[in-house]
Amino acid sequence: MANAKLLQGNEACVFGALAAGVRFFAGYPITPSTEIANIFARELPKLGGKFMQMEDEIASMGAVIGASCTGVKAITATSGPGFSLKQENIGFAAEAEIPCVIIDVMRYGPSTGLPTKSSQGDFMQARWGTHGDHAIIVIAPYTAREAYRETGRAVNMSERYRIPVIILMDEILGHLRERVEFKEEDVVTVVDRKGPAPGVPYLPFEDTDDLIPPFAGFGDGYRYHITGLIHDKTGFPTNDPETINQVMRRMNGKLDRYRDEIVKVKYVDVDDADILIIAFGSVARAAEEVVRSMKKAGKRVGLLRPVTLWPFPDKEIRKAASGKKAVIVPEMNLGQMVREVERAVAGEAPIYPLNKIDGELITPHEISDLIKEIL
Amino acid sequence: MGKKRWEVRLIGTGGQGMVTVSIILAEAAVHEGRNVVQSQNYGPEVRGGHSTSYVIVSDDSILYPKIDSPNVMLIMSSRDYRTYLPDLAQDGILIINGEADHGALPDRVYAVPITDIAHDKVRKPITANIVSLGVIIGMTGMVSEEAALEAIQPHVPAKALEVNKTAFALGLEAGRGALKKPIAVIDSPLV
Numbered sequence: 023m024a025n026a027k028l029l030q031g032n033e034a035c036v037f038g039a040l041a042a043g044v045r046f047f048a049g050y051p052i053t054p055s056t057e058i059a060n061i062f063a064r065e066l067p068k069l070g071g072k073f074m075q076m077e078d079e080i081a082s083m084g085a086v087i088g089a090s091c092t093g094v095k096a097i098t099a100t101s102g103p104g105f106s107l108k109q110e111n112i113g114f115a116a117e118a119e120i121p122c123v124i125i126d127v128m129r130y131g132p133s134t135g136l137p138t139k140s141s142q143g144d145f146m147q148a149r150w151g152t153h154g155d156h157a158i159i160v161i162a163p164y165t166a167r168e169a170y171r172e173t174g175r176a177v178n179m180s181e182r183y184r185i186p187v188i189i190l191m192d193e194i195l196g197h198l199r200e201r202v203e204f205k206e207e208d209v210v211t212v213v214d215r216k217g218p219a220p221g222v223p224y225l226p227f228e229d230t231d232d233l234i235p236p237f238a239g240f241g242d243g244y245r246y247h248i249t250g251l252i253h254d255k256t257g258f259p260t261n262d263p264e265t266i267n268q269v270m271r272r273m274n275g276k277l278d279r280y281r282d283e284i285v286k287v288k289y290v291d292v293d294d295a296d297i298l299i300i301a302f303g304s305v306a307r308a309a310e311e312v313v314r315s316m317k318k319a320g321k322r323v324g325l326l327r328p329v330t331l332w333p334f335p336d337k338e339i340r341k342a343a344s345g346k347k348a349v350i351v352p353e354m355n356l357g358q359m360v361r362e363v364e365r366a367v368a369g370e371a372p373i374y375p376l377n378k379i380d381g382e383l384i385t386p387h388e389i390s391d392l393i394k395e396i397l
Numbered sequence: 398m399g400k401k402r403w404e405v406r407l408i409g410t411g412g413q414g415m416v417t418v419s420i421i422l423a424e425a426a427v428h429e430g431r432n433v434v435q436s437q438n439y440g441p442e443v444r445g446g447h448s449t450s451y452v453i454v455s456d457d458s459i460l461y462p463k464i465d466s467p468n469v470m471l472i473m474s475s476r477d478y479r480t481y482l483p484d485l486a487q488d489g490i491l492i493i494n495g496e497a498d499h500g501a502l503p504d505r506v507y508a509v510p511i512t513d514i515a516h517d518k519v520r521k522p523i524t525a526n527i528v529s530l531g532v533i534i535g536m537t538g539m540v541s542e543e544a545a546l547e548a549i550q551p552h553v554p555a556k557a558l559e560v561n562k563t564a565f566a567l568g569l570e571a572g573r574g575a576l577k578k579p580i581a582v583i584d585s586p587l588v
Contacts, residue, residue, distance in 0.1 A: 028420070028427045028435070053441070137441045165460075198436040198462050199420060201427045307460040386461055 026203040031195040032057040032099075034166040034202065035125055036065065038173030039097050041210035044123070045071035046096040048085035050078055050104060053137040054193040055127035058099035079104040083111035083124070090120045091248065093215075093239025095177055099125035101193075102144055103134060105151065112186055113152030114250045119184035119227070119235070119273065121215055123176045126188055127196040128303075130381050139381030140193035142303060145358040148188045149332045155270065157277045159187040159284055160332035162302040164195065167202045172329065174210030179284060181215040183276050184234055190331060192354070194304040194383055218244065227255045227269065233276045277333050286329040287338045291317065295324030296347045297393055298371070300339060300363055302328050304383055305352050311386045316393065323393060331359075336366035344370040348396045352376035352384045402455040402583040403539050406467040407529075408481065410474040411439060411446045414526030417552055419450035421530060424548035425540040426454045434462045447474075454539060468583055469537055471529055478506060488581035492532060494525075507536070507575055514567050524564035527553075531568020536576050542569065 029037075036058055047062035063073045072089070076082040082098050089096040100108060105126045115122050128144045130136035144151075148160040161176050163169040169191065176187040218224045218236045226246045228235045235255075238244040247257035254260040254269065277284070290313050292298060301309040306327045316323040326342045328335045343349045343363075349371045351360040360375040367373060376392055378384045405422065409415035416437050423435035434453045440446040451464045468489035472478055478493045485491055485505065495508030502508060509532050515525035527549065534545055546562065553561045 026427055026430065028424050028433065138439055194436065194462060198434055199423055200434040200459070200462075201423075201432050304462070307462065311461040383461075383463055385463070385465065387465075 026201055028199050029166045029170070029202040030057060030197065030199045031163075031166045031169050031191060032127065032197065033061055034169040035099070035173040035189060035191070036061040038170035038210060039123065039177055040065060040069065041170075042095065042174040042177035043212045043214075044095045044097045044177055045069060046086070046089040046094045047071075047098065048074040048076050048082045048089070048096070049098045049100065050076055050082050052101045052104045054129055054196045055099045055101045055125060055191075057196070058125060058127070079107035080111055083108040083115070086122050087111060087115050087118070087120050090122050091240045093242065095121070095181065097123040097125065097177070099127065101127050101129045101137075102131040102141070102147075105144060105147060109147075109151040112158075113154065113156060115186045116152065116156035116158055117154075117250050117252070117273075118248045119237070120186070120248075121180040121184055121237070123173070123180055123187050123189060125173070125191060127191040127193060129193050136381050138193065140304065140354060140383060141379075141381070142192060142305065142354040142358070144190065145331065145353070145355065148190050155274055157183075157185045157274050158332065159183075159185055159277075159330070160190050161187065161329060162190045162331050163329065164303055164306045164327065165202075166195075166198070166200050167204065167208065168329070169195065170202070170204070171208050171210065178211070178213035182213050182234070183280060184215065184237060185276060190303070192303045217242075225255045226257045227253060229255060229268065229272055233272050233279055281333050284330055285333055285335045285338070287335045288327040288329060289342065290325040290327070291322070292324035292326055292342050294322055296322045297324070297350065297396065298343055298346045298348070299323065299325045299350045299352065299389065300328070300343075300359070301325065301352050302331060302359070305354060308384050308386045309352060309389055312389045312393070315386065316390065321393070321397070334362045334366065336362070339363060339366040340368065340370060343367045346371045349373045350376060350389065350392060350396075352378075352389055354378055354384060402457065403453070403469060403537065404464045404467045404486070404583055405452040405454070405469045405533070405539075406464055406471075406484075407450045407452075408470070408472045408474060408476060409448050409450075411448045413448070413473050414523075415448060415473055415529075416450050418526045418530045419452045421545065421548045421552055422452050422454075422533070422540065425544040426452075428544040428547050429540055431456060431540075432459050434459045436462045468580055469533060469539070471533060473511065473525070473529060482506070486581070486583060488578070490536065490576070490580050492529075492536065494529075504578070509571050509575065511568070514571060515564060518567050519560060519564045521560050521564065524561055527561045527564040528568035528571075531565040531570075532572040535569040535572020537580060
C-alpha cells in the first residue's frame with residue numbers, strides 16, 4: 023500500500039483488520055458504520071474469509087465469539103444503539119477471554135438519537151457498558167491512516183491478551199475521506215494467539231505466569247468448556263470464593279501487567295506549553311489545528327491525544343498537565359473524559375471542560391476562544 | 398501568497414450526486430499529490446433530504462475537516478443562494494444552478510445553467526453533477542482536467558463513460574472564462 027490513495031475512515035478500519043489476519047465478520051448494518059460491513063462483505067470472500075449478516079446486534083456478537091472460538095480472528099462493527107445491544111455478549115467475551123474486536127462508530131444518542139450526527143457519548147459505555155469488573159481495551163484513532171494501523175493493533179492485542187478490544191470511532195472520522203500515504207510504521211504485523219503446549223493436559227483458563235492462558239480452538243482436538251459463569255481453570259463453573267477471587271484477579275490483572283504496552287499517547291508541543299489540550303478522535307483534529315495556529319501567533323499551546331482511552335493514560339496525563347496554566351478538555355458530550363482527567367491530574371492544574379452536544383464537531387474557533395479567555 | 402488552500406462546499410439534495418462530485422474532486426487532488434479531506438453532512442433520508450459535501454484541497458496537511466467559510470461554493474438545489482452568501486470567504490465564489498430566474502446577481506455570484514446543459518446539450522439529465530464538476534474546475538483550475546478525468550472513470554459505469562466525459566467537457570467550457578475577478582485562495586486555516 024505504498025501509493026497515496028483516498029481512504030474513508032471506515033474503510034481504513036477494514037483494511038487494517040484484514041492486514042492483521044481477520045477472516046470473519048458478523049454484523050447488522052447501522053449508520054454510520056455500515057460501510058465497514060459493506061467492504062468486509064466485498065473483501066472477505068476474496069481471502070477465503072466469511073461474512074455473515076446476522077438477524078440482530080447481539081446475535082452478531084455471538085457469531086463473532088463463536089468464530090473466534092474456532093481459532094479465526096473475528097470482528098464486528100456497529101454504532102451506539104447496536105453497541106448497547108451487544109453489551110451482554112461483550113461481557114461474555116470478557117469473562118470467557120475470547121479474542122475479538124468491536125468497532126463502534128459513535129453517533130448521537132441516547133436511543134435512536136441522530137443517526138448521521140457525530141458524538142463522543144460512548145466514552146464511558148465503551149469501558150463500562152457491560153456489567154461486572156472486566157478487562158477491556160478501548161482505542162480511538164483520529165485519522166484514516168491511524169484507523170488502519172490501530173485496528174490492526176487492536177486485533178493483535180486482542181489475540182495476544184485474550185481481551186476484547188473496542189475501536190471507538192465517531193461519525194466524522196468514519197465517514198470522512200482523506201489522502202493517506204502509508205509508510206513503514208503503518209505496516210501491520212500479524213500476532214497469533216498462544217496455543218496449548220503439546221504433551222501436557224490442556225487447561226483453558228490455567229493460571230499461567232503471564233496471566234494469559236493458552237487458547238485451543240474448537241475443533242483442534244481439545245475437549246473443554248466455555249461459559250459466562252465464573253469458572254475455574256478447567257472452564258467449569260465454580261462457587262468457591264478462593265477460586266473466584268483468584269481467577270477474577272488474574273483476568274483483570276492483565277490490564278495492569280500489560281498496561282504500558284497497551285497505552286499509547288501522542289504529544290504535540292506539550293513540554294513547553296502554557297496550556298494543554300487533551301482531546302481524542304475527531305475533536306483532536308480541531309485541537310491540533312489550534313496548536314498550529316497558536317504557535318504561529320506565538321502562543322504556547324500543546325495537545326495530549328490519548329490513542330488508548332482505556333486503560334486511561336492517567337500517569338501520562340498527570341505528568342504532562344502538572345504545572346500548566348490550564349488544561350482544556352473538549353468533548354462532544356457533556357463531560358465524560360474530563361472526569362478521568364480530573365482524577366489523573368488530581369489538582370495539579372486547573373481544568374476547563376468544553377462540551378458540545380449539538381451534533382456538530384467542536385471547531386478550532388471554539389477551542390481558541392476559550393484559550394483567549396483563559397490567557 | 399501562501400500555500401494554496403481551497404475550501405469547497407457543495408449544497409444539494411440527496412440523490413443529485415453531489416457527494417460523488419466531492420469524492421471525484423478529492424480523488425483528482427490525490428492523483429496530483431495534494432492533500433485532501435472530503436466529508437459530508439446529511440440527514441437520515443436516502444433521497445430528498447438536504448445534503449452538503451465538503452472538500453478541502455491544500456498543499457499543507459489538513460486536520461480539521463469542516464469548512465466554515467468556503468472560497469468555492471456551489472448550490473445545485475433550489476435553495477436560496479442569499480442564505481449562504483454570508484458564509485462565503487472574502488473573494489470567494491458562489492455558483493448557482495441557473496435554471497431559474499435569479500434576477501440581478503451580486504458580485505462573486507455566478508449563475509450557470511448546469512441542469513439545462515445536462516438536459517439540452519448532453520441529453521442526459523443524470524449527468525448534471527458531472528457538468529457541475531466541470532464548471533467548478535473550469536472556473537477555479539483547482540485540479541487539472543486530466544486528474545479529474547482519471548478520477549471520474551471509476552465512478553461511472555463503463556458504458557456511460559463517454560457521455561460523462563462530454564458532460565465534464567461542457568461543464569469546463571461553461572466554467573472557463575466565466576470568472577470576472579480572480580478567486581482568493583485561503584492562506585491559512587482558522588483561528
